[in-house]
Structure formats: structure tokens, C-alpha cells
Amino acid sequence: MTSHSQSTPSQPAYRGQKLRAFAFALLAKREYSKTELxxxxxxxxxxxxxxxxxxxxxxxxxxxxxxxxAGMLVRQEIRQGRGPRRIQQRLQKHQIDHDLAQPDLAEIDWFEQALQLKIKKFGENIAQDQKQLAKQIRFLQYRGYAIDIIMKVVKYKEND
Known part of the structure; x- marks a missing residue:
């Protein structure tokens, strides 16, 4: 009596056209980095x-x-309100060279992105108490913005 698990392979071994068709099927669904693919x-x-x-x-x-x-990831992360550090993490996760995203990253006004995110979440008013200020700073840090941009954003007034 033979065991069923020994007689059948755990997964198919693709070669030639079958492997090629599988690769095209994957790429038809979404973008993949070379390493991921x-x-x-x-x-x-x-x-x-x-x-x-x-x-x-x-x-x-x-x-x-x-x-x-890389361009797709940058655009996707910006739409979700993430800053340069979070974008860098996402590029590393997908094993994409940061230099490939540089042209897309260079076009972005990070101050404006952070300001719009702060206004959307907390409104236009400057935080009056330390607790609220700390909350805004933590929020923007978590989203991946640099501390110098964060400090400008949380103290920004429309007529400055």
C-alpha cells in the first residue's frame, strides 16, 4: 500500500511555453518587480x-x-498620504532600487503633501496644547514625513 502524498508532486513544474504563459498571466494582473516575479x-x-x-x-x-x-508604487503611496520614508520602505519591500523612483520623488512638494494631510485630519488651526501638537507630530511621523517638514506644517498659518 503506497501513500498518496508520495505519488503526486506537491506542485506542477512548469517549463517552456507553460512557464512563459504563467509569467504573462501574472503580469497581466499587476506589476511585479523583477525579484518578486x-x-x-x-x-x-x-x-x-x-x-x-x-x-x-x-x-x-x-x-x-x-x-x-517604482513609479506606480510612488503614486500609490502618495495617494494614500504617505511620505518619503514610508515610500522608501515600500520600495525596499518590493526590492526595487531607490534610484529608479528618484525622478518621481523629486517632483513632489513634500511640505504641501504633509500640509494637506494635516488639514484633512486635524483642520487648519494650529494646535494650542502640547498633547494635540504631539498627536499631529506622531501622525505625520508615522506617515513617513521628515521632522523638519512636520514642524513647519504644524506651525503653518495661511497668511505666513
């Missing part, structure tokens, strides 16, 4: 060298682009 494909691939060649081909044909992925 490699890790995902290796879960199903039979050969690591074949995956590396496929990734190079996809990258050369611009189906996969770390630069495009």
Missing part, C-alpha cells in the same frame, strides 16, 4: 536558469519594468 515563478518552475532567461526577455521587451513598478 522571479520568486513567484520559482514556486512553479522546473529550472532556475530558464526563469532567469525568461525574466531577461520580459524585461528587454518591457513587459516587466522595475522603473514602471
Amino acid at each position: 522571479y520568486q513567484k515563478l520559482m514556486l512553479y518552475a522546473a529550472d532556475a536558469d530558464e526563469v532567469k532567461l525568461l525574466l531577461e526577455e520580459l524585461s528587454q521587451a518591457n513587459y516587466q519594468s522595475d522603473t514602471r513598478m
